[in-house]
Amino acid sequence: MATDEQQRKELGAFLRARREQLDRTAYGLPPAGRGRTIGLRREEISYLSGVSVTWYTWLEQGRDINPSRQVLDAVATALHLTVAEHDYALRLAGFAPARPGTGEAVETAPAHVQRFLDALEEHPAYALAPDWGVAGWNAAYEALYPNVATTPPEKRNLLWLIFTDPAVRDLLDDWDDTSRRFLAEFRAEAGPRLGDPRYRDLVGRLMEASPEFRERWESHDVRGFESRERVFRHPSLGRLVFEHHQLRPSDQTDIQLVVYTPADAAARARFFRRRD
Structure with a gap:
């Protein structure tokens, strides 16, 4: 399912932000350079999710690709996303509907x-x-x-x-x-x-x-x-x-x-x- 450019960019930025905020010790991984314990590499998420490094990199870059729901589910698991975060990623990729409603401007409550x-x-x-x-x-x-x-x-x-x-x-x-x-x-x-x-x-x-x-x-x-x-x-x-x-x-x-x-x-x- 194709998504528009804005949603692809938001999905990529979201995944990157989550990856860079992960605690390496929660994964049993050793510190990265200079003893850094926060943030996983793309290659590590690729290995943990079973998604190729190239494909995952394209996701973070907001490329015009069509990730399957299985790919997004695997990435969500590897990133330890919460239920709300997982749902957010799916909606950005077009797999889960946005909250019912038109989203049109509402100036005054009916x-x-x-x-x-x-x-x-x-x-x-x-x-x-x-x-x-x-x-x-x-x-x-x-x-x-x-x-x-x-x-x-x-x-x-x-x-x-x-x-x-x-x-x-x-x-x-x-x-x-x-x-x-x-x-x-x-x-x-x-x-x-x-x-x-x-x-x-x-x-x-x-x-x-x-x-x-x-x-x-x-x-x-x-x-x-x-x-x-x-x-x-x-x-x-x-x-x-x-x-x-x-x-x-x-x-x-x-x-x-x-x-x-x-x-x-x-x-x-x-x-x-x-x-x-």
Whole structure:
């Protein structure tokens, strides 16, 4: 299955980044030159996967070739890719479909999606477009992050806010870890669409605006979404602990809903008593 040039380049860069970040000791391999223990050679991945050095090199170079799924599966095993990373590589090569939906721009959440967000009332929640533009939110989320209502629509993008808004950095108890996770999750979803002008523009602007983004984007990290505990340091409400969940309306699969639920009854009472 042929892929377009952008996807071939992304697949090659992704495989190379993963190979160069591997721990040689995890493979029982001796250190490379000057005692280096991080990074395997192409020849070593070739041997471990049973794929010829030439073919694997062409994969990393983004050549216009048609790798079989068996080849990609073997390379994924040799690189110790996670499930999310393996799926990402397959989708870039055209073997697994992108997440259902058109990927078209979504400026504002449909009315019934916004009504659902509002019905959550006490739970901070927002809607993300495919490019991670914030397309809707409820009053509880605005209480948690007031800037969402005052940020211009063209900059109301979760990835942009994470890396450029000082208020977000102050709000997040673990900005470094959360920003890395969000970027890896964004890449997992956006990979096959990185050639789209909207995505290229967003990435280009972030590369210029944020040194942290620029450094982490080049690492090609990919992760699937995981529900997890989130800690916020609200300027007036203090320390808040939530659980972070993701939903997708079956009739609006281009939109993902992110919902925060208080971690326990005490946290819920504290948040809403002080918010009111």
